[in-house]
Amino acid sequence: MSGPGTDPSGETRIAGVIGWPVRHSRSPAIHNAAYRALGLDWRYVAFPVPPGAVPAALAGVRALGIEGLSVTMPHKGAAAAAVDRLSADAAALGAVNSVHRDGELLIGDNTDGGGFVDSLAAEGVDPAGRRCVVLGAGGAARAVIRALALAGAAEVVVINRDARRASIAAALAGPEGRVGDATALAGADLLVNATPVGMGDDAAVAIDPGPLPAHAVVADLVYHPRQTPLLVAAEACGLRTVGGIGMLVHQAARQLEAWTGLAPPIDAMAAAVDG
Ligand code: NAP
Numbered sequence: 001m002s003g004p005g006t007d008p009s010g011e012t013r014i015a016g017v018i019g020w021p022v023r024h025s026r027s028p029a030i031h032n033a034a035y036r037a038l039g040l041d042w043r044y045v046a047f048p049v050p051p052g053a054v055p056a057a058l059a060g061v062r063a064l065g066i067e068g069l070s071v072t073m074p075h076k077g078a079a080a081a082a083v084d085r086l087s088a089d090a091a092a093l094g095a096v097n098s099v100h101r102d103g104e105l106l107i108g109d110n111t112d113g114g115g116f117v118d119s120l121a122a123e124g125v126d127p128a129g130r131r132c133v134v135l136g137a138g139g140a141a142r143a144v145i146r147a148l149a150l151a152g153a154a155e156v157v158v159i160n161r162d163a164r165r166a167s168i169a170a171a172l173a174g175p176e177g178r179v180g181d182a183t184a185l186a187g188a189d190l191l192v193n194a195t196p197v198g199m200g201d202d203a204a205v206a207i208d209p210g211p212l213p214a215h216a217v218v219a220d221l222v223y224h225p226r227q228t229p230l231l232v233a234a235e236a237c238g239l240r241t242v243g244g245i246g247m248l249v250h251q252a253a254r255q256l257e258a259w260t261g262l263a264p265p266i267d268a269m270a271a272a273v274d275g
Contacts, residue, residue, distance in 0.1 A: 018049040019072035033272030037265035054078035068259030069099040083108035113147025115251025128152035130189040137169035141194035149173035198228035
């Protein structure tokens, strides 16, 4: 008899994550906790895949019948180029963080932006009709910018050091997107930090949240530490905050749902983040 918590058998199904490096990824803990909670005889493992080897890794997914593959840094662009078909999100972003099989085809998707909006919803925050400010224009920022516009944001202002990247990112929000600066905070309902500022031992505050209106919500994609310097500063101003763990859990939850067809056990997945 095989199942969650027992040794794998001939029936065990495999999913995993490719990245470089990947050994510190929290994804195996999050996905395996979900399989246990659902009673699925699945296992999720980390595959260290060096740069240049993504096409070979995806050929392996096909050949080995791997059920689902998460894709993390630095492979999201290479995976987008190597799959057979892209979802609308993955095509717009040029980045894939989730691969599943549809018969012989490998389908690339991007669950980062949807996962972020899901994490807001879990905290009772709806971006529809809201004026949003996003700090950063990298991969995570672009996913969030597009998702906020799709969720009905009234405006998505992008603040970034590199002006060219800021314009490219703002365009992902369509007519609602524009490049701006710190003066946008005074009229904002939602501020999102999508830069690495405040990560780990970095005590820097990504931006002074002081000018935000009293009703504004401040979200940080950085999840280590959970209480980032920006979130500490926002709470000191009396503002509501949303941490980055929720996005980490919900982007994984969307992957799990696509691969298994089952409703993701969010609480079990969230509890597994800290291991
Ligand atoms: P990325 O592609 O390298 O982009 C980083 C962005 O941050 C760039 O726009 C860069 O600006 C800006 N930036 C970097 N250092 C900065 C600084 N000192 N001051 C101001 N701006 C700075 O990174 P990413 O993949 O988008 O990830 C960004 C952050 O989001 C990381 O901390 C990552 O851990 C987090 N993240 C969290 C989740 C989650 O599930 N919670 C998911 C994905 C990412 P320039 O363009 O000017 O260089």
